[in-house]
């Protein structure tokens with residue numbers, strides 16, 4: 001922040017936007033600690049989630065050729081309706097129903113976010129139990145993601161389960177948390193992964209290289225990365 005304030009160059013990034021707020025009296029003035037906190041939170045919250053989900057879509061699609069075929073059909077139809085170098089529009093993204101289903105199913109099965117924290121601001125009763133004011137609560141999403149009543153055959157990668165209308169409006173749709181702290185990057189993150197998938201499946205084929213190590217608990221990660229071999233289609 002000191003470097004940026006001293007610098008005469010301008011950048012089109014978030015740090016510059018936040019620092020420029022200081023010059024505008026009509027804008028809320030954030031302290032340096034708040035700016036630092038916000039940037040770090042967004043980097044952390046917006047990077048790991050999107051990159052791990054993207055990696056796991058590649059893994060699951062490779063393991064489930066029918067889902068990959070269906071996804072390719074969706075993206076080829078979009079690509080065939082435009083020139084090879086035309087960018088994807090918002091309407092194209094909105095039409096990617098199966099892609100969205102693949103992304104949600106990947107997040108569910110690999111439990112990209114393990115849980116969310118809350119603190120009770122008053123005594124509250126839940127199913128006959130008293131949770132006293134000031135207690136910290138961990139909502140364990142892994143448990144919800146693998147609930148066989150909510151998601152029949154929960155350990156199977158089945159993107160088709162998400163094609164039902166308004167699935168992400170269900171009360172138990174907690175992949176992005178809930179309430180006032182609901183993830184503000186939900187749509188941005190989903191767009192990023194959808195755009196990656198669009199170019200990846202329309203332009204390339206790939207195979208996994210033997211020996212990839214995937215950890216499943218407490219959340220999915222590939223400690224050495226997911227190594228794949230890629231060819232142009």
Ligand code: HEM
Pocket residue numbers: 041042045046047049050053107112113116117174175176177178179180181182183184185186188189190
């Ligand atoms: C696509 C993958 C993503 C997943 C699965 C995800 C998931 C989540 C979850 C579960 C929470 C906790 C919500 C709660 O406490 O109820 C959260 C919060 C948050 N996410 Fe995301 N997120 C994703 C992408 C992003 C992106 C791309 C950004 C920003 C660039 C972002 C920024 C944030 C921020 C700032 C919070 C804190 C919100 C608050 O506490 O008020 N997320 N996210």
